[in-house]
Amino acid sequence: MHDLPYLRGYPEVIRQQVHQLLLSNTLALTLQQRYPQQQHAIQTDKALYEYTQQIKRQYLKSSDPISKAVYDPKIHVVKNALGTHTQISRVQGAKLKSKNEIRIGSQLKQLPLPLLRMLVVHELAHLKEKDHNKAFYQLCQYMEPNYHQLELDLRLFLTCQEHAALSGTS
Template sequence: MHDLPYLRGYPDTLRQQVQQLLAAGKLAATLAQRYPQSGHDIQTDKALYDYTQVLKRQYMKSSEPISKAVFDPKIHIINNALGTHTQISRVQGGKLKSKNEIRIASQLKQLPLPLLRMVVVHELAHLREKEHNKAFYQLCQYMEPAYHQLEFDLRLYLTWQDSGSAA
């Protein structure tokens, strides 16, 4: 069985099923069936910031503000996850000011919108919960009830993309 880096940590039986779908050339069709609408309009940093702000206002009004949400071409998906959330502290006139930034791998611009939403939800959840703990995943599911399925599907999508089958 080939190494499936996006599916590390999943049971071998599941990884074998994905490997079979890949070998039969059926993974793309499976994903297309789940996500028939492949494109979206969120292609710029401004559009990503606006989209992130809408979700934040809807689910996390009382959380700290976000100063930036951008697509980052420097993020390497396997090594650095799908996106990052950073809190930058600066001294400004004797006071410590912090800014929250969300950076999402540029490669994810091509995702179906539900998968991009899952990544944005994940990074927004880090405003309240820094660790990937039970409270973090509960918050993710509050903002996106299908969070776990979407995360798995994103891993399938990335696996298909890396397989060389993606055009």
């Protein structure tokens, strides 16, 4: 069985099931049936920022503001995760100013909207919880009740894309 890098943290039984779906060429069909509208309309940094702000206003009104939400072509989805959040601190006069930025890998523009939402929710949750702990995942589920399934589906989607690229199919 090949590596399945997007599923490294998942149990072996799930990895074997995914491997079987890849061998039978049914993973792409399964995902297509689950997400018939493959690509979302949020294709620009401005649209991503507005989308992120909309979710933040709904669930995290009192959290620190977001100064930027962008698609970043420099993020490699396996090495650098799927997106990043940064808090940049700068001294201005006698004050320490802080800015929160969210960056999502630009290759993820091709995702179905529910999967993009899961990524945005994940990065927004880091405004309140820096670590991937129980409180972090509870916050993610508060903003997106189907969070864990969407995270797995995102990893399946990326696995399917990688498999297609390696096998020369699309």
